[in-house]
Amino acid sequence: MDDLFTHAATKSENDPAARMAQLAKELDHHNKLYYQEATPEISDAEYDKLYRELEDLEKAHPELADPNSPTKRVGGAPLDAFESVEHLIPMLSIDDVFELSDEQLEQEPEGTPRETELIAFYKRLQKNLGQEHIPVTVEPKLDGVAVSLVYRNGKLDYAATRGDGKRGDLITENVRTIRSIPLTLTGDAPELLEVRGEIFMPNSAFAKMNEERDEAGLQTFANPRNATAGTLKQLDSREVAKRPLAFLAHGLGAYDGPELATEDAFHALLDELSIPRNHPVWHAENLEVLLKAVTQLNEERHGYDYATDGAVVKALSRADREKLGFTSRAPRWAAAYKFLPEQAETLLKDITIQVGRTGVLTPVAELEPVLVSGTTVSRATLHNQDEIDRKDVRIGDHVIIEKAGEIIPAVVKVLTEKRSSDSQPYSLFNAVDGKCPSCHGPISKEEGMVAWRCTNFACPAQAVTGIKQFASRKALDIDGVGTSVAEAVVRDGLVKTPLDLFKLDLLTLTELNLGTKFEPRLFGEKRASKVLESLEAAKSKPLSLWLYAMGIRNIGESAAQEVSRLHEKLTDIPNSEILKLNAERGLKDNWVKQNPVNPQKESISSQEKERRKKIADEYKPRIKELNEILAEYQISPELGGVASQSLLDFFQSEAGMVVLNKLASLQINPASSNYQPKPSQSSTISSPVSGRTFVITGTLSRPRPEFKKQIEALGGKVSGSISGKTDYLLAGENAGSKLDKAEKLGVKVLDEESYLSLINSSQ
Ligand SMILES: NC(=O)c1ccc[n+]([C@@H]2O[C@H](COP(=O)([O-])OP(=O)(O)OC[C@H]3O[C@@H](n4cnc5c(N)ncnc54)[C@H](O)[C@@H]3O)[C@@H](O)[C@H]2O)c1
Numbered sequence: 038m039d040d041l042f043t044h045a046a047t048k049s050e051n052d053p054a055a056r057m058a059q060l061a062k063e064l065d066h067h068n069k070l071y072y073q074e075a076t077p078e079i080s081d082a083e084y085d086k087l088y089r090e091l092e093d094l095e096k097a098h099p100e101l102a103d104p105n106s107p108t109k110r111v112g113g114a115p116l117d118a119f120e121s122v123e124h125l126i127p128m129l130s131i132d133d134v135f136e137l138s139d140e141q142l143e144q145e146p147e148g149t150p151r152e153t154e155l156i157a158f159y160k161r162l163q164k165n166l167g168q169e170h171i172p173v174t175v176e177p178k179l180d181g182v183a184v185s186l187v188y189r190n191g192k193l194d195y196a197a198t199r200g201d202g203k204r205g206d207l208i209t210e211n212v213r214t215i216r217s218i219p220l221t222l223t224g225d226a227p228e229l230l231e232v233r234g235e236i237f238m239p240n241s242a243f244a245k246m247n248e249e250r251d252e253a254g255l256q257t258f259a260n261p262r263n264a265t266a267g268t269l270k271q272l273d274s275r276e277v278a279k280r281p282l283a284f285l286a287h288g289l290g291a292y293d294g295p296e297l298a299t300e301d302a303f304h305a306l307l308d309e310l311s312i313p314r315n316h317p318v319w320h321a322e323n324l325e326v327l328l329k330a331v332t333q334l335n336e337e338r339h340g341y342d343y344a345t346d347g348a349v350v351k352a353l354s355r356a357d358r359e360k361l362g363f364t365s366r367a368p369r370w371a372a373a374y375k376f377l378p379e380q381a382e383t384l385l386k387d388i389t390i391q392v393g394r395t396g397v398l399t400p401v402a403e404l405e406p407v408l409v410s411g412t413t414v415s416r417a418t419l420h421n422q423d424e425i426d427r428k429d430v431r432i433g434d435h436v437i438i439e440k441a442g443e444i445i446p447a448v449v450k451v452l453t454e455k456r457s458s459d460s461q462p463y464s465l466f467n468a469v470d471g472k473c474p475s476c477h478g479p480i481s482k483e484e485g486m487v488a489w490r491c492t493n494f495a496c497p498a499q500a501v502t503g504i505k506q507f508a509s510r511k512a513l514d515i516d517g518v519g520t521s522v523a524e525a526v527v528r529d530g531l532v533k534t535p536l537d538l539f540k541l542d543l544l545t546l547t548e549l550n551l552g553t554k555f556e557p558r559l560f561g562e563k564r565a566s567k568v569l570e571s572l573e574a575a576k577s578k579p580l581s582l583w584l585y586a587m588g589i590r591n592i593g594e595s596a597a598q599e600v601s602r603l604h605e606k607l608t609d610i611p612n613s614e615i616l617k618l619n620a621e622r623g624l625k626d627n628w629v630k631q632n633p634v635n636p637q638k639e640s641i642s643s644q645e646k647e648r649r650k651k652i653a654d655e656y657k658p659r660i661k662e663l664n665e666i667l668a669e670y671q672i673s674p675e676l677g678g679v680a681s682q683s684l685l686d687f688f689q690s691e692a693g694m695v696v697l698n699k700l701a702s703l704q705i706n707p708a709s710s711n712y713q714p715k716p717s718q719s720s721t722i723s724s725p726v727s728g729r730t731f732v733i734t735g736t737l738s739r740p741r742p743e744f745k746k747q748i749e750a751l752g753g754k755v756s757g758s759i760s761g762k763t764d765y766l767l768a769g770e771n772a773g774s775k776l777d778k779a780e781k782l783g784v785k786v787l788d789e790e791s792y793l794s795l796i797n798s799s800q
Pocket residue numbers: 067068070071072077078079080081082084085111112129130131133176177178179180182183184199234235287288315349373
């Protein structure tokens with residue numbers, strides 16, 4: 038079965054517009070993670086690759102280019118938590134030019150230099166300025182967070198991040214804590230001086246801080262840039278003060294003072310005012326010297342105490358810069374030359390699988406330790422199955438690994454000539470036997486996506502994400518349980534899966550620490566009891582909300598509604614015949630649609646044609662048959678084959694059983710509030726008992742089972758507890774809490790006498 042349904046062709050390959058839209062979406066996603074949340078998912082080199090691909094497509098198809106494309110914009114939006122400020126002059130990015138790799142050079146004519154893109158940049162300067170010699174400067178590119186420091190009359194007025202280039206966040210209080218940034222300038226300060234530069238964390242300080250955090254049981258940062266970005270987002274500047282941040286200036290923004298004709302004059306001013314500036318700076322009068330400077334910087338940079346992955350090349354004179362001008366995103370007078378990441382050869386000993394916070398399964402290469410860019414590397418990311426297939430990575434291979442400016446190393450290439458003859462292609466799915474290594478839940482791959490994911494909402498690796506979904510407004514609406522509570526209960530080991538929330542008691546919740554070990558912030562009794570109340574109420578919430586709350590793949594709100602219309606209660610789902618048939622129909626139907634015998638766009642071999650025809654001939658009559666069987670259920674397209682299969686997979690998996698067992702032990706069996714599987718039939722029957730749900734309580738004239746039998750014989754149901762979907766409460770003498778609850782929920786209450794007349798009327 039696997040075979041038939043996993044081929045969902047990535048149609049974007051031949052469709053530039055679709056690919057462009059997809060790239061833009063992915064880049065937006067990564068920009069948000071990188072700039073706003075300081076938690077990037079991919080390396081800069083990978084990001085750059087996607088960015089380049091989009092840029093190239095936009096050049097090839099200018100008519101399809103979106104004016105709001107990520108290639109036309111700077112950075113991310115300002116954060117809500119800070120006040121923002123409009124920049125006096127927009128803060129732009131810098132265009133990248135890349136050192137060419139061996140693979141790229143193979144595609145080019147012989148003798149093509151690695152610096153081809155840099156040379157092209159210099160030639161553009163020559164052409165646009167109409168002169169042969171253009172003096173430029175070369176300096177290290179700092180990998181930190183861009184900042185604007187505005188000084189008025191020698192005093193720091195404010196500091197802001199780049200934000201979207203037009204508006205940034207005001208981070209003055211945080212910046213004041215950075216010792217190397219002067220608050221008052223020495224010497225003859227101009228009236229207005231906007232210095233732009235980079236806040237960063239030196240490597241040594243970063244390593245030490247991470248070590249201390251690790252010891253204190255705090256989360257460590259992936260790399261110095263993340264640590265810097267994360268630190269500057271802190272609202273409490275006392276926290277910022279504790280972090281080892283540094284600053285170096287590299288550019289001029291708004292300015293009101295004596296003329297600065299060149300970059301040198303600007304540097305002299307910074308020195309006079311004791312503002313630390315980026316160094317070393319090389320000067321080059323022509324292309325030859327520029328290339329030498331860049332080579333020298335590349336050699337020296339490994340000795341620096343901060344990460345540099347490139348050289349910034351800038352026209353020296355202000356007059357030249359003015360002539361060259363800007364694009365919407367970057368100045369035309371500067372370029373960032375990105376060095377090739379350093380590579381090394383080593384042995385890939387094993388592949389392990391990590392489960393991320395959102396359930397993504399990431400294959401990780403376990404390597405024979407090797408030294409790259411001054412650090413020992415023993416693990417590298419393999420990203421996903423598609424990447425493994427593309428590079429044909431296998432356990433036991435000799436591989437080339439690469440480490441860019443940032444920390445996560447990657448496997449770039451396999452040395453197939455060194456491979457042993459008995460090596461086997463690697464399949465992530467087989468390696469984990471189709472189960473999440475963290476929880477043994479089922480894994481699945483969404484259409485058009487490359488990653489396998491664990492689909493178990495109770496997976497401990499995804500606990501925080503799962504709890505947030507479970508408690509969200511649209512799901513079970515657990516008042517007071519958001520990100521910080523979810524993180525705290527998981528951190529303290531109180532909750533491993535959302536259902537563990539039901540184990541929490543008032544005292545534990547009251548004393549839950551939402552702050553840090555050093556600065557505790559307790560949750561408090563008032564909010565704690567609210568959480569418990571919401572949890573109690575959740576127990577009787579309808580099936581559709583429960584299904585949505587579980588965050589099962591492909592089950593959104595509408596699909597959950599439809600599932601709950603077709604099933605009376607949760608426990609009917611794992612073996613649901615309707616779902617089985619609907620899954621089969623949907624998956625077969627998709628297959629036929631996606632594998633046409635006479636495709637219009639692609640060309641297929643006659644063998645492939647034959648294969649498709651054979652399968653389609655088998656599927657089509659069955660699809661017709663299924664359509665007939667399912668017709669009376671009138672299943673909405675919101676519940677497709679993929680979603681149906683996904684539900685069944687989940688509830689039939691080991692993980693799904695655990696969830697069902699836990700619910701059973703909590704005595705929760707969510708019931709449908711819109712149960713009506715055969716719409717046309719049930720609407721014609723109208724009986725006061727048939728299809729109605731009764732709850733029985735108190736002392737009656739006969740034993741309760743007798744009443745139960747009678748109700749069921751007339752097509753009604755008897756349930757043990759009152760919920761919003763109960764129709765009648767049959768209440769005898771001394772009815773207790775159920776009576777109160779029925780009144781609260783507006784459920785009709787019958788005494789024995791009115792019950793009897795109801796029964797008689799429906800016989
Ligand atoms: N991994 C991810 O998910 C992800 C997401 C978004 C962006 N990124 C990375 O960020 C890059 C794009 O970000 P960007 O637009 O901020 O560009 P950038 O950081 O590559 O370059 C522009 C910035 O460089 C800084 N800079 C550093 N040293 C400088 C110097 N000596 N002189 C002048 N400026 C200097 C400036 O602050 C300027 O704003 C991408 O190439 C990518 O590597 C990664």
